[in-house]
Amino acid sequence: MSEQTATFPDLKDKAVLITGGGSGIGAALTEGFAAQGARVAFIDIAEAPSRALADRLAGTSRHAPLFIHTDLKDLEAISRAVAQAEAAHGPTRVLVNNAALDDRHELLDMTGEYWDENHAINLRPVAFTAKAVAPGMIAAGGGTIVNFTSTSYMLNIGSMPAYTAAKAGIVGLTKGLAGRLGPDGIRVNAIAPGWVMTERQKELWVTEEGLAAMIDRQCLKRAIEPEDMVGPCLFLASGASAMITAQVLIADGGMM
Template sequence: MEPETKYSDLKDLSVLITGGGSGIGAALTEGFVAQGAKVAFIDIAEDESRNLCETLQKRYARTPLFLKADLRDIDALKEAAAKAEQAHGPVMVLVNNAAWDDRHEIEAVTPEYWDNNHAINLKPQFFAVQAVVGGMKAAGRGAIVNFTSTSYMLNHHAMPAYTAAKAGIVGLTKGLAGALGPHGIRVNAIAPGWVMTERQKELWVTKEGVENTLERQCLKRTLEPEDMVGPCLFLASKAASGMTAQTMIVDGGIL
């Protein structure tokens, strides 16, 4: 996937992506590799991640660094971030992409389920920032892109714990932007619409669901993981040097 736009300032930049082994994350990993960045990504899925590394090596003669870790384990997250820094230098771009959009009924949610959901969907975003922000502060620059979702804006009925976390990411983004802006660090968010990842296709995509979504979208096509790459590259690059504390909606025009 050769990018249509080249951001020269991303070349050789140290980039860390969470959940970068499959779905939207894999597209993001490829997008930054294609820009010539030094990419490390954290994922728990070993087979998919190693296959992605092999594919990108063949396609670009560049291999991202796969760091296996469970993001619910904050010590493991910090260790992975340290390995990325050791390999590529201080992380200058952090993409908090990893998520778990599990469906659940209100009556079935236990305190343990709620905590586990937020331990994947919200908590690691903060601690990933904490793990890399020292290097960004020392450099006087940096870009953080947090992935949220349009689901909470649409009153999605089937996953209240998830939508709570995704709404929280917007608040986190704005709070971090306020705290880190004086250090030259920008913090923005991307809110995807319904993206046709393999996980979505396996679990929730139906003909009727797609038709209903396309009826509401301005763009009459499904969204693919690659549609999130351009917005993320833009927010990570100097092209967005005046943007921080913002949420960019990429949903084909439903909202």
């Protein structure tokens, strides 16, 4: 497991909003930004782990993270959540679109309703959360957006076609947002993680043989942990990446 040791002074006291920030990669990101002294608000639908995370970080962070319980399938709820975060912390200067649901599903059984539901979780909120924060970010003079995609859409994986389509769509959306918002001083990039060993992955899909096969394909011979995504995200959110936009950073241990 990696330990995030770099400090990005420009993130101190900055208003950060993270979707899906209550567990897995999102929880590592929430903790990572809080450790930089940022004013972190995070959105999640899972109430118990999110409140536990917020409570745990409240006593150790410069600013206690704000948990906002929200269903990202509800576009009006997204707008309300952004308004709540900005009422507490001021205009969002860093948005991290991390929330996702990578359920496996069979192409031949897939329905239109399932496709729409999947994209209402995995793709649509990325666009509409960016839309919701954009006016405040523009008025504040700029900011950064980091969208989490996945290497899964690059690997011809056949067990989640709606999910991989959504993750590919995030790359196109990232580039489109970068083109639209760049003149307003807003940078938009994406991170494509490899197979990250979250508790959900370990409970549902990780086997000893499957993990060994994945590590064998990586240049770096260890499992990827949620904390490994923190450094890349902090870098893209900070001024250290000042002239980087419309890009996809692959963080997969060198498999691709």
